[in-house]
Amino acid sequence: MRMKRLLSKTPSGFTIITIVVAILILFPLSAMFGDILDAPSDTWVHIRTHLLPDYLGNTIILIVGTAVLAALLGFFSAYFVTFHDFPMRRFFSWALILPLALPSYIAAYVYADMFSYTGTFARALRLMGITQLVDVMSMAGAILIFGLTLYPYVYLMVKSSLQKQSRIYLDNARLLHAGPLKRLMRVIIPLTRPALIGGTLLVILETLNDYGVVRYFGVRVFSYAIFDAWFRLADVASAIRLSGLMLLLVFGIVAAEKLLRGRRRFQAALKSSSIRRMKLSVRSRTLVIGFLSLVLLFGFGIPVLEMIGNLFATWHVLLDVEWLYIIINTLTITIFASALIVFIALMTVNAMRLSKSRWAAVLLKITNLGYAIPGAVIAIAVLIFFVDLDRRLGPLYELFQNDGPALLLTTSLTMLVFAYCLRFIAIAYNSVDSTYEKIGMSYTEAAYTLGHGKWNTLWRIDLPLIRTGLISAFIIVFIDVLKELPLTLVLRPTNYDTVATRVFTYAGDEMIHEASGPSLVIILLSAMMIYYLTHMKRGGKHVS
Amino acid sequence: MNKFILILSVFLTGLLLTGCTLGVENDERALTVYTDRHYDTDQELFDQFTEETGIAVNVVKAGSDELINRLRTEGADTAADVFIVADAGRLHQAKENDLLQAVESDVITANVPANYRDVDNQWFGLTVRARVIVFHPDRVSEDDLSTYEDLTDPKWNGRVVVRSSANIYNQSLIASFLSINGESATRSFIAGLVANFARTPEGNDRDQAKAVMAGLADVAIMNTYYMGKMANSSDPYEVEVANALRVFFPNQDTTGTHVNISGAAVTKHSDNVAEAVAFIEFLTSPTAQALFAEANYEYPVNPDVDAAELLESWGDFIAQDIPLTDLGTFAQEATILMDEEGWN
Numbered sequence: 001m002r003m004k005r006l007l008s009k010t011p012s013g014f015t016i017i018t019i020v021v022a023i024l025i026l027f028p029l030s031a032m033f034g035d036i037l038d039a040p041s042d043t044w045v046h047i048r049t050h051l052l053p054d055y056l057g058n059t060i061i062l063i064v065g066t067a068v069l070a071a072l073l074g075f076f077s078a079y080f081v082t083f084h085d086f087p088m089r090r091f092f093s094w095a096l097i098l099p100l101a102l103p104s105y106i107a108a109y110v111y112a113d114m115f116s117y118t119g120t121f122a123r124a125l126r127l128m129g130i131t132q133l134v135d136v137m138s139m140a141g142a143i144l145i146f147g148l149t150l151y152p153y154v155y156l157m158v159k160s161s162l163q164k165q166s167r168i169y170l171d172n173a174r175l176l177h178a179g180p181l182k183r184l185m186r187v188i189i190p191l192t193r194p195a196l197i198g199g200t201l202l203v204i205l206e207t208l209n210d211y212g213v214v215r216y217f218g219v220r221v222f223s224y225a226i227f228d229a230w231f232r233l234a235d236v237a238s239a240i241r242l243s244g245l246m247l248l249l250v251f252g253i254v255a256a257e258k259l260l261r262g263r264r265r266f267q268a269a270l271k272s273s274s275i276r277r278m279k280l281s282v283r284s285r286t287l288v289i290g291f292l293s294l295v296l297l298f299g300f301g302i303p304v305l306e307m308i309g310n311l312f313a314t315w316h317v318l319l320d321v322e323w324l325y326i327i328i329n330t331l332t333i334t335i336f337a338s339a340l341i342v343f344i345a346l347m348t349v350n351a352m353r354l355s356k357s358r359w360a361a362v363l364l365k366i367t368n369l370g371y372a373i374p375g376a377v378i379a380i381a382v383l384i385f386f387v388d389l390d391r392r393l394g395p396l397y398e399l400f401q402n403d404g405p406a407l408l409l410t411t412s413l414t415m416l417v418f419a420y421c422l423r424f425i426a427i428a429y430n431s432v433d434s435t436y437e438k439i440g441m442s443y444t445e446a447a448y449t450l451g452h453g454k455w456n457t458l459w460r461i462d463l464p465l466i467r468t469g470l471i472s473a474f475i476i477v478f479i480d481v482l483k484e485l486p487l488t489l490v491l492r493p494t495n496y497d498t499v500a501t502r503v504f505t506y507a508g509d510e511m512i513h514e515a516s517g518p519s520l521v522i523i524l525l526s527a528m529m530i531y532y533l534t535h536m537k538r539g540g541k542h543v544s
Numbered sequence: 545m546n547k548f549i550l551i552l553s554v555f556l557t558g559l560l561l562t563g564c565t566l567g568v569e570n571d572e573r574a575l576t577v578y579t580d581r582h583y584d585t586d587q588e589l590f591d592q593f594t595e596e597t598g599i600a601v602n603v604v605k606a607g608s609d610e611l612i613n614r615l616r617t618e619g620a621d622t623a624a625d626v627f628i629v630a631d632a633g634r635l636h637q638a639k640e641n642d643l644l645q646a647v648e649s650d651v652i653t654a655n656v657p658a659n660y661r662d663v664d665n666q667w668f669g670l671t672v673r674a675r676v677i678v679f680h681p682d683r684v685s686e687d688d689l690s691t692y693e694d695l696t697d698p699k700w701n702g703r704v705v706v707r708s709s710a711n712i713y714n715q716s717l718i719a720s721f722l723s724i725n726g727e728s729a730t731r732s733f734i735a736g737l738v739a740n741f742a743r744t745p746e747g748n749d750r751d752q753a754k755a756v757m758a759g760l761a762d763v764a765i766m767n768t769y770y771m772g773k774m775a776n777s778s779d780p781y782e783v784e785v786a787n788a789l790r791v792f793f794p795n796q797d798t799t800g801t802h803v804n805i806s807g808a809a810v811t812k813h814s815d816n817v818a819e820a821v822a823f824i825e826f827l828t829s830p831t832a833q834a835l836f837a838e839a840n841y842e843y844p845v846n847p848d849v850d851a852a853e854l855l856e857s858w859g860d861f862i863a864q865d866i867p868l869t870d871l872g873t874f875a876q877e878a879t880i881l882m883d884e885e886g887w888n
Contacts, residue, residue, distance in 0.1 A: 043876075050883040116751060117758035118781035133758055137746040218708050218746035220888060228710060231609045232879040234637070313778040376610065383617050390621070406621040490610045494576055494602035494623065501605070505582040510748045510770060513778050 012454050014350040015360070021344050022366040025422050028385035029369060032240055032377070043235040047242070051225050059221040059249075062142060062214075063204050069147030070203040073295055074154025075196055079188065080292065082162040085277040086285045092292045093159075094534040097475065099299030100152040101526030103483040105212030106503065106519045107149050109512045110303040111136050112216065120306060137217040146207050148299035153206070154199030156472045157434055161195035162188070163275070163468065170275075180278075197257050198434040202427055202476075204253060205371050208246060211486070222246050223374050230376070243377050250372040251365075304523060310516035317506070318517040322497075327521065330482065330498040333413060337420040338478040342470060344421060345428035349436055350458060353444070364429075371426030375486030382419040382491060386410045416491045420481050427480060428473045435469025436462075471533050479526045499525070574600040575819050578615065579628035580608040581806060585839040586628075593826050599819050608634045608712075615643045615811060625814040626823055628670070630806040631712050633719060635667040636872025644809040649821050655828035660805055660845045662869065669805035669868075670827055671842035673769045674861065675717050676801060677792040678753055683762045691795045692721075692802075695763065696736025704737065705752045705761040708745040709882040713767055716804050716871045718878035723870035724799050727881070734885040745888050750774055750782070757785045768855065772841025775854055793861035800864040804871065805845065 080086075081093045114121045115136045122133055135141070169191065173183045189196070211223045222242065230239035280288060311318075348367050352360055370378060390397075390407045397408055409415060443465065447457040463470070485500050492501070499521045506515035579586065582605045590601040604611070608629045615622055615638065627644065629635055638644050644666040652661075652668055660669030677689055688699075695704050706714065721730040742761035752764035753774060768791065775786035793801045808827060810820040826832055833844035843851050850856065 043880075046880055046883065112747065112751070116747075117754040118779060118785055122758075123781070131759075133760070135743075135746075137751075215708075215710065216747065218744060218888060224710070228879075232710060232715060233876060236613075310779075376607075379610065380613055380617070383614060387617050387619070387621070407618060407623070410618065410621075411623060486610075489606040490614060492604070494604050505584075505605070508582055510750050510773070511778075 012351070012354060014347045014454065015355065017344070017347040018351040018360075018363055018367065021348070021421075021425070022363045024418075025370065025425075026366050028378075028381040028422070029366075029373075031384055031388075032381040033244060038237065040241070041235055041237060043229065043233045044238045044241065046233070047225065047229055047238055051220075051228060055220055055222055055225040058139065058219060059208070061139060062146075062219065062221050063207055065139075065143035066146040066150065066207045067200050067204050069143060070151040070154050071196060071200045073147060073151035073299075074156075074199055074203075075158050075189075075192075077151070077292055077295060078155045078158040078162060079184070080288045082159055082275060083188075083278055084288060085279050086288055088289065089277075092296070094530060095296055095300075096155055096292065097152045097530045097534070098296070098527055099149050100156075100476070100479050101523045101530065102149050102300055102303060103212075103500075103503075103519070103522065104146055104149045104206075104210055105216070105485075105507070106307075106515070106522075107145050107303050108142075108213040108216055109507060109515065110306050111141070111145060113512050114302075114306055120309070139219050142213055142217050142219045144298075145213060146203070146210070148295070150203045150206055151295070151299070153202040153476065154196065156476065157195040157199035157202075157431055158192050160431075160468045160472050161192045161434060161438055194437045195434045198430045201254065201257070202430055205250065205426070208250065208372065209374055211374065211376070222249075226374055226377065236380070239377065243373050246374075247369065247372050304520070307516035307520055307523075310513040311520060314514045314517060317514050318521070323521075326497050326499060326502060327525070329496065330500075331525070333417065333498070334478055334481045337417050337424075337481050338474055340417065341421055341424050341477050341481075342428045342432070342473050344425055345432045345473065346458075346470070348425070348429055349432045350454075350462075352433075353436060353441065354454070368426040368429055370422040371424065373423075375423060375484065376490070378419060378423055379487050379490040382415060382422065382487075383410070386415045386418070411493055413493060413496070416488065416493075419487045419491050420484065423484070423487060424477050424480055428477050431469055431473035431476060432466065435466045435473075438469075439465050471536075475530055475533055478529055482522055482526055573598060573816075573819060574602055575625045575816055575823055576602045576604070576623045577626045577628060577823075578604050578606075578611045578624045578811075579626075580606065580611060580634075581628055581630050583840055585835055588839075589827065589832050589835060592832070593823060596826070597819075597822060599822070601823070612638055612641065612643065616641055620813045622811060622813050624811045625816045625820040626808055627811055628806065628808045630804075631716060631871070632669075632805050632807060632868035633712070633716055633872035633875045635662070635805075635807045635809060636869045637875070638809065639664075639666045640872070643812055645812045645814070645817070647810050647817075647821055647824070649825060651825040652821070652828055655825070655833075655846045657845065657847060659865070660868065661807075662809075663867065667807045667809035668824055668828065669807045669845040670833075671806045671836045671840070672803050672845055672863075673713075673767050673805075673842055674793065674801050674803045674863065675713055675765060676768055676771075677763050677794050678756060678766050678771060678789050679763045679792060680756050680759075680788065681790050683759075686790070686792060689763070689792045689794065691798055692717075692765070693733055693736075694794075695740060695765075696733055698740075700740045700763070702740065702742050703762040704740045704765070705742050705755045705763075706737075706745060706765040707748060707752060709879070709887040713749075713804065714765075714882070714887075715875055715878050717765075717802050718882060719871045719874035720802050720864055720866060722874040722877055722881075723866045724864065727877070730878075731881055731885060734881055734887055738885055738887050753785055753789055757788060768843070768858070769841055772852065772854055776841070791858045793859070795864075796862055800862045803843075803863040805868060806842070 077096050081089060081096065113119050115134050116122060117133065125132065169187050170183060173187045178186065208222060211227060214221050214224050226239050226242045229235050229242055348364060352364055386409050387407060390410050394406060443461050444457055447461045483500055485504055488498055488500055489504065499518055502518040503515050503522065506518065590603065594600055608631060611627065612634065615624060615627065627638060639662065646665045648665065656668045660672065661667065679689065709715070718730060718734065721733060749766040749770040752766050753771070755761050756764045771786055771791055774782045777783050795801055808824045810817060814820050828846055830846060830849050833846040833849040836842050837844045837849055837852050841852055841855060843855060
C-alpha cells in the first residue's frame with residue numbers, strides 16, 4: 001500500500017528538518033543542563049530551605065488563578081463571538097485579540113501607576129473624598145493582569161477551533177432538544193478541548209516565564225527564585241537546577257492533561273457549512289456586549305488610554321529620526337523570525353502526525369523545551385553555544401577574511417533569531433497542532449492514497465485547511481517576538497535597538513510615563529498586524 | 545515541493561544576509577561599550593566623545609549580571625573594550641572574574657578620588673548615589689531620625705517601607721553593614737527592620753516615596769537619584785510628592801551614609817586600550833561630570849564638579865568610609881542574611 005509506505009518508511013523532509021532543529025536546540029540546552037546532576041552547592045541548600053517552599057506555593061496559586069481566569073475569559077469571549085449575533089460582533093471578533101499586544105509588564109507598570117498615590121485612579125477617588133488606596137501590587141493583582149493580558153491565547157485558539165467546528169453536532173444536539181447550556185457543556189467544550197487546553201497551557205507557560213511583573217509586584221514565584229539564585233547568589237548551577245524543576249512542573253501539567261483527556265480524540269468531519277449564529281434577546285445581548293466590553297476595556301482600553309495620556313507630557317521621547325530605523329529593525333527581525341518559527345512548527349507537527357513512533361515524541365519534547373525555560377537562562381545557553389560555534393568555525397572565517405572579527409555569528413543577528421526560535425517554537429507548535437487535530441488525518445491520508453507526495457499534499461491539501469490556524473500561530477509568535485525582552489537585550493548586536501529595548505530603557509529606570517511612547521509603538525505595530533491578518537481578504541470573502 | 549524549496553531558500557538567504565551585514569562592521573577607530581546604564585544622558589556623552597575624538601562608540605546595553613556573563617563567555621574574543629555598571633559590587637565581581645585590566649592614567653587619578661576607585665586601578669567611579677531616609681515632615685520630625693539602625697526601634701513599628709531584597713541597592717546596603725558592623729549586628733538590624741515594615745516589600749524606589757506620601761508609612765529607605773528624578777519628573781504629581789517629602793542623610797555622627805557608584809573599567813581583552821582609557825578620562829572630566837550631575841541627578845565623583853542644585857539643597861553629607869570593593873565581597877552573604885531574616 002502506497003499510503004502505508006508513505007507513513008512509515010524513510011524519514012520525510014519534515015522529519016529531517018525536525019531532527020536538525022531538535023539537534024540544534026539540544027546542543028545549547030544540554031550544555032546548560034549538563035551539570036544539573038552534580039552535587040548541589042551550599043547555596044542550593046539555602047534556596048531549598050528559605051526560598052523554595054514559599055515560591056512553589058505562590059507559583060501554584062499564580063498559575064492556577066491565571067489559568068482559570070484566562071480560560072474563562074478566552075473561552076466565553078470566543079464562544080459568544082462565534083455562536084451569537086449581536087451588534088459590533090465583528091469588531092469584538094478581532095479586537096478581543098488586542099490585549100495580547102499589551103506586554104504584561106507594561107500593563108503591570110501602568111496599572112500600578114494608576115492605582116498609586118499619584119495615579120489617575122487614586123486621584124479620582126481622592127476627589128470624591130476616598131483616601132483608601134487599592135494595592136494592585138499583590139498576588140491578586142498579578143493574576144488579574146496576567147489573566148487580562150494573556151487570555152487572547154485561549155481566545156484565538158478556541159475561536160479558530162470553533163470556526164472549524166462542524167455544524168452537524170450542534171444541529172443534532174438541537175434536534176435532541178438540548179438547551180444552550182447542555183449544548184455548551186456536552187458538545188462545544190468537549191470538541192474545543194484541545195484548543196482550550198492548548199491555549200491555557202500557553203498562558204501558564206507565559207506566566208511561569210514572566211519576571212517583570214512578579215518582580216515589580218514582589219510576588220515571589222519560581223522565575224523570581226531562578227533570578228535570585230543566579231544574580232543575587234551568583235549561583236548559575238542552582239538557577240539551572242531550578243529551571244529544571246520548572247520544566248518538570250510544566251511536563252507534569254502537560255502529562256496530567258493527557259491523562260485527563262485519555263484516549264478520547266475528537267475530530268469533526270470537516271464540512272465548512274457556516275455556523276448559524278444565535279440571535280440574542282435584548283437582555284442577553286446587553287450582558288454579552290457588557291462582558292466583552294469589560295474584558296476589552298480592562299485588558300486593553302484603560303491602560304492604553306492612560307499611556308496615551310502619559311504620552312502628552314513625554315512625546316519628545318519619540319521625536320527622533322532614529323525611530324525610523326528602530327521600527328524597521330524591529331519589523332524586519334520580527335517578521336522574519338516569526339515566519340521561520342511557524343515554518344519549523346509546521347514541519348514538526350507534520351513529522352509528528354506522520355510517524356507515530358515514540359522517538360518522534362521525544363524530538364517534539366526537545367523542540368518545545370525552550371518555552372518553559374526563562375528567557376535569561378536561554379540567553380546564556382545560546383551565547384555559550386554560539387561562542388563555541390564561532391571558535392570551531394574560526395579557521396573557516398580565516399579563509400575569507402584575515403584578521404576579521406573572531407566572533408562572527410555571535411555578533412550577528414543570527415544568534416538572536418536562533419534564540420527566538422528556541423524560545424517560541426512551542427507556541428507556534430501548539431497552535432498549528434491544535435488546528436491539525438481538528439481536521440484529523442483523513443484528508444491527508446486520502447491525498448496520499450491518491451498518490452500525492454508529502455510536500456505536495458501539505459501545500460495543496462493541508463495548507464488551505466489549516467490556514468486560519470497558521471495565521472493565528474503567526475500573530476501570536478509575531479507579537480511575542482515583538483514584546484520579547486531578556487533575549488533581545490543580551491543577544492542583540494552592538495547598537496541594535498528594537499522597540500522593546502527602548503521600552504526597557506525607560507521602564508528600567510522607573511520612568512513609566514516616558515516608557516509609554518515606545519510601548520504604544522509596540523501596541524500599534526501589534527494591533528496593525530492583528531487587524532491586517534484578521535481582515536485579509538481571502539478569496540474575496542471577508543473573514544469574520 | 546518547488547515552492548517550498550523556494551521559501552526555504554529565501555529564509556536561508558535572509559538569515560545569512562542579516563547575519564553577515566551586521567557582523568562585518570569595520571569602523572576605523574571604534575570602541576565597544578557594554579553598559580547596564582540606559583540613560584539618554586549617557587548616550588549624549590558617548591556622542592560628545594565621538595565628536596571630540598572621532599572614535600565611534602558602539603554600545604550593548606543589558607543587565608549587569610547578563611553582561612558579566614557575556615564577557616566571561618566571550619573571553620578573549622570579546623568585542624567589549626569598556627564595561628560600565630551601576631554597582632560597585634558588580635565591578636568587584638567582574639574584577640574577581642578576571643575580566644578587567646589595570647589602567648594607569650594620571651588624568652583619571654586626578655579626576656576620581658581614591659575611595660571611588662579600585663585599589664588596583666581596575667575600575668573607576670563615575671557617579672555616586674546615596675541611600676537615604678525619606679520622610680514626611682508632617683508626621684516625622686527630623687530630630688526623630690538619626691541612623692539606619694534606629695529604624696529598628698519599636699517606635700517605628702509599621703512605619704518603614706523599602707523595596708524588596710532582590711534589589712541590588714539593598715544588597716549593597718546590607719553588604720556595607722556587614723563590612724562595618726559584622727555579621728551578628730547586621731543580622732539583628734535586618735530582623736529589626738523587617739519587624740517594622742509597614743508592608744511586604746513591593747514596587748520600586750519611587751513607589752516607596754509614594755507610600756510615604758499616601759500615609760501607608762512614615763519613612764522610606766531609598767536612593768537620592770530617584771528623589772532627583774521625581775522632583776524633575778514629567779508627571780506633575782510625582783513632582784508634588786518629591787517636593788512634599790524630605791531627605792535625611794543617616795549615620796552622620798556614626799558610620800556615614802551608604803553610597804554606591806556607577807563605574808567604568810577597561811576589559812581585560814580590549815584591543816583598544818588607549819581609546820578605552822581616553823573614554824574613561826573623558827567620562828570623569830569636568831564637562832562630562834557636569835552633565836551626569838545636572839541631567840541625571842547623581843553626585844559627580846569629580847570633586848571639582850558641583851552636584852545639581854536640588855542635591856546641593858539637601859546639604860553635604862559624610863559617606864561610609866569603606867572600600868567599595870566590600871560591597872562585592874559581602875554581596876552574597878548579605879543576600880543570605882536577608883533571606884534568613886525574612887526580608888522579602
